[in-house]
Amino acid sequence: MVGPAILGRDITLVLPPQISLATSGLPAGTPAFTGRRRDLDRLLDCLTPNALATHTQMGTGPAQAVVVTAVGGLAGVGKTELAVQAAREALRRGWFPGGVLFADLFGYDNDRRRDPGQVLEGMLGALGVSGEHIPAHAQDRARVFRSILAEFAARDRRVLVVADNVNTPQHAELLLPTDGLNTAIVTSRHTLAMLNARLLDLDVLDVEGAVAMLAETLRIADPADTRIPADPAGSADLAKVCGYLPLALRIAAALLAEDPDHTPAAFTRELHQVQPLEGLAYGRDGVRRAFELSYRTLTSRQQHLFRILTVNPGPDTSTTTAAVLTGQNPPTVRSALKDLARAHLIERGTAPNRWRMHDLVRQYATTLSEQHADTDHRDQALQRLLTVYLHTAGAADAHLDPTATDPAARGFATREQALAWLDTELPNLSAAAHTAAETGHLHTAITLPLVLARFLGWRRLFNDWITLSALARDTAARTGDRTAEGMALNNLGIALQQMRQFEEAITTHQDAAAIYRETGDRHSEGQALNNLGIALQQMRRFEEAITAQQDAAAILRETGDRHGEGQALHSLGSALAKVRRFEEAITTHQDAAAILRETGDRHSEGQALNNLGIALAGERRFEEAITAHQQDLVICRETGDRHSEGQALNNLGIALAGERRFEEAITAHQDAAAIYRETGDRHSEGQALNNLGIVLFEVRRFQEALAAGREAAEILAEVHDEHSEAIARQNVKATLSASTAPKEQ
Numbered sequence: 001m002v003g004p005a006i007l008g009r010d011i012t013l014v015l016p017p018q019i020s021l022a023t024s025g026l027p028a029g030t031p032a033f034t035g036r037r038r039d040l041d042r043l044l045d046c047l048t049p050n051a052l053a054t055h056t057q058m059g060t061g062p063a064q065a066v067v068v069t070a071v072g073g074l075a076g077v078g079k080t081e082l083a084v085q086a087a088r089e090a091l092r093r094g095w096f097p098g099g100v101l102f103a104d105l106f107g108y109d110n111d112r113r114r115d116p117g118q119v120l121e122g123m124l125g126a127l128g129v130s131g132e133h134i135p136a137h138a139q140d141r142a143r144v145f146r147s148i149l150a151e152f153a154a155r156d157r158r159v160l161v162v163a164d165n166v167n168t169p170q171h172a173e174l175l176l177p178t179d180g181l182n183t184a185i186v187t188s189r190h191t192l193a194m195l196n197a198r199l200l201d202l203d204v205l206d207v208e209g210a211v212a213m214l215a216e217t218l219r220i221a222d223p224a225d226t227r228i229p230a231d232p233a234g235s236a237d238l239a240k241v242c243g244y245l246p247l248a249l250r251i252a253a254a255l256l257a258e259d260p261d262h263t264p265a266a267f268t269r270e271l272h273q274v275q276p277l278e279g280l281a282y283g284r285d286g287v288r289r290a291f292e293l294s295y296r297t298l299t300s301r302q303q304h305l306f307r308i309l310t311v312n313p314g315p316d317t318s319t320t321t322a323a324v325l326t327g328q329n330p331p332t333v334r335s336a337l338k339d340l341a342r343a344h345l346i347e348r349g350t351a352p353n354r355w356r357m358h359d360l361v362r363q364y365a366t367t368l369s370e371q372h373a374d375t376d377h378r379d380q381a382l383q384r385l386l387t388v389y390l391h392t393a394g395a396a397d398a399h400l401d402p403t404a405t406d407p408a409a410r411g412f413a414t415r416e417q418a419l420a421w422l423d424t425e426l427p428n429l430s431a432a433a434h435t436a437a438e439t440g441h442l443h444t445a446i447t448l449p450l451v452l453a454r455f456l457g458w459r460r461l462f463n464d465w466i467t468l469s470a471l472a473r474d475t476a477a478r479t480g481d482r483t484a485e486g487m488a489l490n491n492l493g494i495a496l497q498q499m500r501q502f503e504e505a506i507t508t509h510q511d512a513a514a515i516y517r518e519t520g521d522r523h524s525e526g527q528a529l530n531n532l533g534i535a536l537q538q539m540r541r542f543e544e545a546i547t548a549q550q551d552a553a554a555i556l557r558e559t560g561d562r563h564g565e566g567q568a569l570h571s572l573g574s575a576l577a578k579v580r581r582f583e584e585a586i587t588t589h590q591d592a593a594a595i596l597r598e599t600g601d602r603h604s605e606g607q608a609l610n611n612l613g614i615a616l617a618g619e620r621r622f623e624e625a626i627t628a629h630q631q632d633l634v635i636c637r638e639t640g641d642r643h644s645e646g647q648a649l650n651n652l653g654i655a656l657a658g659e660r661r662f663e664e665a666i667t668a669h670q671d672a673a674a675i676y677r678e679t680g681d682r683h684s685e686g687q688a689l690n691n692l693g694i695v696l697f698e699v700r701r702f703q704e705a706l707a708a709g710r711e712a713a714e715i716l717a718e719v720h721d722e723h724s725e726a727i728a729r730q731n732v733k734a735t736l737s738a739s740t741a742p743k744e745q
Contacts, residue, residue: 026162032216032250033737035209036082039202041569043069043086044200047160047183049095068176068184070192073202074344074358075108076247079187080164083200086185087162096183098157101126103175107167108189116174119163120145123175142174153181160185168510169194176507189294189557191342202560203342204358210249211240214264216251227256227264234265241268241276243360248280248287255282277363291364292519294345304376305336306345307369311381314428314436316349316356321428324388325381351424382435386444389425389432393451402601403563422455426464433468437475445475446484453491457498460643460679465495467476484523486515490528497535500683502717523564526555528623530568537575540723544577563604566595570608577615585615603644606635610648618657625655643684646675650688657695665695683724686715690728693735702739711736 046069071079087100100323103119106112117138124134124141127148133139152159160179161184166172169192171638176184176195191201194648205213214235228235242248271279280287298306308325323330323339337355340346345365346355357365369378396418398407412418422429437445449468454466469492476485491633493508509532510614516525531550536542549572556564573588589612596605615629629652636645653668669692676685693709696702709732716725 014336022321026087026100027080027084029088030081032213032253033081033085033221034212034216035205036078036085039082039200040086040089042187042200043082044089046088046200047086047095047185049158067180067182067201067306068186068195068197070195071185071187071200071202072189072191072344074204074245074361075189075294076245076287077202077204077344078246079189079202080104081162081246083162083185083187087160090160096158096160098152098159098182100160100162102162102164104164105171105472107165107171108297109165110296113167113675116171117141119175124148124162127466138174145175146178149177149182150179153177153179158182163187165189166192168192186570189344191344193342202625204244205239205246205249207236207239207244210242211235213246213249214239214253214256217250218257221253221257222260225257225260231264232265234268238264238268238271241271242280243276243358245287245358247290248276248360251280251285251287252284255325263528266315275363277360277367280360280671287360288364291345291361294343294497295364295368297343298340298345302336302339302343302367304372305333306380307363307372308376308381309346309355310362310366310369311378312385312428313431314425315431316354318425318429319353319355321385321388322355324384327381327384334588354424357693382439383441384448386432386448388438389429390444390448390451392421393425393429393448397451397454400458402596402599402604419455419458422452423459424462426452426455430468432463433471437471440477441478445489446479446481447474450484450491453494457494458641460498460681462495462498466492466499469495481514482519483521486512486521486524486528488518489515490524490531493528493531493535497531497538499723500538502535502538506532506539509535522555523559523561526552526559526561526568527564529555530564533568533575534571537571537578540578542578546579549575562595563599563601566592566599566601566608567604569595570604570611573608573615574611577611580618582615582618586612586619589615602635603641605638606632606641606648607645609635610644610651613651613655615659617651620658622658625654626659627653642675643681646672646679646681646684646688649675650684653688653691653695657691657698661696662699666692666699669695682715683719683721686712686719686721686728687724689715690724690731693728693731697731697735697738702735705735706732706739 033106049349056182071083073079087102089101089686090096101123103114103122105114105116105119115138120138120141121134124145125131127145128149131142135144149159161175161177161181161182163172163175163184164185166186166188168190172186172192172195176186186195186197191199193199211228211232218225218228238252239249242252249380252267256264256267262690277288281289295303295306305322305326309322311325312321319337323333326333334353338344341348341355345361346357348354349356369376373379392411396412398404398410399412399415399418401407408414412421429448433445433448436442449472452468453465456462456468469488472488473485476488481675484536489508493512496505498507509528513525513528513532516522516528529548529551533545533552536545536548549568553565553568553572556568569588569592572591573585576585576588589608593605593608593612596608609628609632613625613632616622616625616628629648632648633645633652636648650670650672653665653672656665656668669688673685673688673692676688689708693705693712694703696708710729713725713728713732716728
């Protein structure tokens with residue numbers, strides 16, 4: 001019995017023995033519920049009676065317990081389903097003897113939205129309050145509702161309230177118990193941080209969970225349907241096209257279920273043809289409609305920001321970039337971005353002040369943006385974005401340019417800050433370059449890849465370098481800009497060398513040199529010839545390489561490029577050493593190191609010292625070689641160049657072995673191999689392991705030498721260096737002959 005005051009009258013109500021599940025309206029859970037075990041456990045942890053007992057034992061008392069859990073997430077991510085599954089599991093475990101009260105408030109559907117007062121009327125009826133005793137005003141209904149829930153709890157009949165599809169914290173507040181014993185789940189497309197609730201934001205499923213949902217949904221429709229397990233690759237592709245979003249996956253499964261002859265792979269191709277957002281609809285239900293309901297709740301300013309964010313073609317957007325797109329100041333834009341994140345129309349990125357969109361949401365936003373292109377001034381926003389990206393990339397590149405004076409004046413105080421920005425923004429910069437080419441911003445499509453070249457080489461991102469250089473080359477050829485075409489070819493050739501595509505690199509550098517010769521650009525011709533010589537060395541065409549690099553050094557000296565001359569001499573010395581002209585190589589490298597030191601290029605000075613050490617070792621001047629490599633190591637560590645540090649260690653190991661300091665040599669080669677492995681340079685890793693095997697042989701550690709030599713040979717075969725592979729296999733054979741190990745067949 002409970003006797004609350006209703007409209008000034010004392011009325012005694014008899015509590016029903018239990019809230020009927022039929023009256024409560026708790027929906028049936030889907031048997032295809034998959035991929036949410038961790039989320040379900042987290043939600044159940046909030047519902048268990050033990051959670052309240054723990055709070056009481058800690059002295060905080062039940063009134064201090066968290067009794068509301070707010071489940072937030074993108075439209076279609078499965079919030080309602082999770083809440084229903086948790087409620088049914090909690091009932092099965094006997095945690096809520098009083099039953100469950102469920103209400104869908106349709107908070108994002110203007111046609112069906114329910115007022116909390118309406119919902120309370122239904123819930124009070126389920127609690128046994130007759131219609132004439134239900135107060136007229138929502139606040140009075142809430143007081144009666146909470147009093148009855150408290151009485152239920154006092155009689156060990158806890159009740160779970162599920163308020164589904166809530167729009168704002170105010171939309172749910174009147175429905176929530178306040179006694180500290182009864183519990184509530186609230187679901188919303190917004191993060192309801194003002195609700196004093198435990199927040200649980202859902203993400204999309206992982207690929208395994210998404211494929212399992214497809215398979216289980218089809219199995220329910222037809223137990224004999226094996227299309228998903230029979231085509232794992234096609235099913236994974238379909239799950240990816242659905243963005244791993246449960247709503248999209250359910251629609252895709254429904255469409256497959258009604259067409260038994262359709263395969264996952266064929267359906268995926270079909271979705272690509274019509275755009276997934278358009279194809280993922282089943283009658284009135286569709287992903288687009290789900291997003292539209294969320295979009296309508298935004299203010300006009302938030303809607304504009306949501307649309308204009310898609311102008312940035314990359315995978316995520318910084319707050320600064322969003323400010324550029326909107327033409328507003330960063331604090332104002334950040335506030336609006338947080339509103340969109342709260343509505344789960346964008347997500348927070350992997351770093352502070354970075355934001356991203358789910359793929360299907362982005363398709364929806366892009367369609368809207370194109371429809372509002374004129375009013376949103378989409379073209380002007382893209383122009384601003386490309387201008388800022390190009391300017392900022394140039395400011396960052398200045399820290400990698402040894403000839404730049406006062407790079408800090410360009411915008412980044414330190415090299416570390418510049419590299420951090422480039423690391424973070426590279427996917428956006430790459431996408432921007434391609435978008436620039438597609439939208440007629442041809443200057444940016446050419447210049448941005450050229451500006452990024454040094455960074456891509458520094459980070460050894462050679463595939464990206466090849467792709468962007470080819471884009472710049474093709475765009476320059478389209479516009480007839482021969483100078484830019486030559487620059488792009490030069491960069492492309494260097495990247496091709498690093499990918500060991502030497503024949504293509506040689507042709508590319510020859511094409512670049514020919515263009516510079518044609519345009520009368522002697523200085524750039526010298527640079528192209530130097531790079532050509534490096535590629536020729538890799539093909540063991542040493543005499544041609546020496547000629548090219550001698551010509552390069554002469555041209556760069558003639559044009560007054562002291563730094564370029566130093567680099568050409570450095571490359572020339574390497575070619576001379578390859579044909580065992582060690583004395584000439586030593587002098588050339590010493591000259592190169594002096595020039596590069598004079599021009600302030602510490603990184604290139606270190607490389608010249610490394611090659612000087614190789615030439616000195618060739619002359620058996622091992623102590624001097626060790627000193628040169630140690631000096632190079634200092635520079636590598638100073639500049640943070642891990643790959644060059646590996647080179648220095650590898651060559652230091654050779655010089656140490658020449659001095660019969662074998663244990664130190666072994667350590668150096670082991671460290672070099674580890675660095676090459678870390679930086680992804682398989683070819684150099686193979687060479688370091690071969691050198692390690694040679695030194696291990698010298699100290700008669702034959703089994704270790706065999707292991708290192710065999711691994712070296714396998715790697716060198718993998719990268720198609722037949723010359724080095726043959727040397728490694730010969731070393732393995734010699735080790736086998738000298739050891740007691742059984743002969744290889």
